Amino acid sequence: MADTADTALTANVGAFDEPFHQIDFAHEGVAAGHQTSTGISNEKLGMWTFLGSECLLFGALISTYLLYKNRPGTITNVAGEVVGQVHDRISEHFDILFTSASSFVLLASSLTMVFAVVAAQRNDAPRLRLWLGTTAGLGAVFIGGQVYEFTAFVREGFGFTTNVSTSAFFTLTGFHGVHVTIGILMLLVLLALSLKGRLPFTKSESVEIIGLYWHFVDVVWIVIFTIVYLIK
């Protein structure tokens, strides 16, 4: 028993046989930052906590839209002329086929994001750049579609302040669009870092964490597409 204790003590002492002044404390700190009691990195846990709180934000916006989507109001065009009747709602002017195409594009971007994460975990830099660029491009196509849709609505007389229904609609879909835009910017930053060689294999978790954000934006659109566009 005593021998075992002595051996353990010797082993512990042996762990500190490196001269004190040669220990790289800065590097140790980085390594210690990844050794959490849960086994999950702080960055990943932080992203999941953020996504959990985002559920409340989008829950509020979706609830507001549901409450006000059928509320009547006078609809005017940008010149102030009344163009709509009381029961003329923005939901009756949705171009479902166009929005469906946008939904397919966003779903496809989730798949390409998965490929980007796989490439990062395999340390395959060329494929990582390809899929990051493709994902950002698909996101940009989605945003372009949303800008086109908003422009078409404004031309038809549905502005942000036309009535509470349009305000709720533009706030909900606009907030989602802002999230997609932020996601595109983060993907482009990753792409730039990779091109500069500053996204090594050891940082592949950064790609995974930004991928989580991107997939969340996709699942929010799944809910918005069903509740706002498809349920009449």
Next chain:
Amino acid sequence: MTTIAETETPADVHPEDLHHDTGRSWQVAAALFVLTGLEVSTYFWPHGWHRVTHVTLIVMMVLKFAAVAAFFMHLKFDHTMLRRLFVFGIILAMVVFLGVLSAMTFWVNSGTTDFNNAPHERPIPPPPTRAPTS
């Protein structure tokens, strides 16, 4: 001094250790595309089927949400704490906002043709007429 991450090279990573399986991702994506196509098709179903349509849409939405969260976001295979964290956020949001919708009488049929429309304005009754005095 070296860190664990630095000593681990790509050669040490086995395919089964990778978080995402590419083949499975294709299958999930195909299922998502099919479900989305079905969702879009419900828009052209007869108006009289709205109850069936709404239930179908909600079920497909939940399936798509779960598929992306489980496989693309890797919740099915990741740490249980992450799953609980995200599900807690979803349940909290649902409880809070279903409560808000109930408080705002969202579920009460206003009596108009369209669900949740503002109730019709009742006509103002004419003032009571007085009997002519002789």
